[in-house]
Amino acid sequence: MDTVNSLKIKKIMGLYLVCTLTWAAAVSAEPVGGTNHLSESIQYLLDFVKTSDCIFIRNNKEHTAAEAAVHMQRKYEHFKDKIKTPEDFIRLTATKSLLTGKLYYVRFKDGKKLTSEAWLLQALEAYRQEQN
Numbered sequence: 718m719d720t721v722n723s724l725k726i727k728k729i730m731g732l733y734l735v736c737t738l739t740w741a742a743a744v745s746a747e748p749v750g751g752t753n754h755l756s757e758s759i760q761y762l763l764d765f766v767k768t769s770d771c772i773f774i775r776n777n778k779e780h781t782a783a784e785a786a787v788h789m790q791r792k793y794e795h796f797k798d799k800i801k802t803p804e805d806f807i808r809l810t811a812t813k814s815l816l817t818g819k820l821y822y823v824r825f826k827d828g829k830k831l832t833s834e835a836w837l838l839q840a841l842e843a844y845r846q847e848q849n
Contacts, residue, residue, distance in 0.1 A: 762841065764786075765844075767783055769782045773833065775814060789811050792810035793806065821834070
């Protein structure tokens with residue numbers, strides 16, 4: 718009986734150890750793809766904005782692509798600690814005004830208008846496809 722109970726206790730302790738180590742690894746893990754991947758994705762999005770030929774509309778005022786990229790970079794510095802994914806970056810820096818709550822838009826040369834969030838999510842998806 719003692720041998721059977723001893724084996725059961727060892728199995729339970731082993732399972733506990735595996736679960737604890739798995740939990741510790743998950744808690745301390747970097748974001749999916751790692752910090753470098755996050756930085757590369759954010760830099761890609763900033764460059765994508767900066768080199769676009771769109772007009773950016775923020776609080777009903779038009780801005781150049783370069784101005785929009787500078788604005789996003791400033792917001793990124795402000796929210797850096799809260800940004801864990803490229804989607805966080807888009808949501809916190811390129812979706813809406815912190816002051817007015819108004820959505821940001823991009824207007825293309827053909828006059829079509831789209832929220833900057835939707836536009837950047839499409840760009841992020843295309844970037845991820847290129848990386849695979």
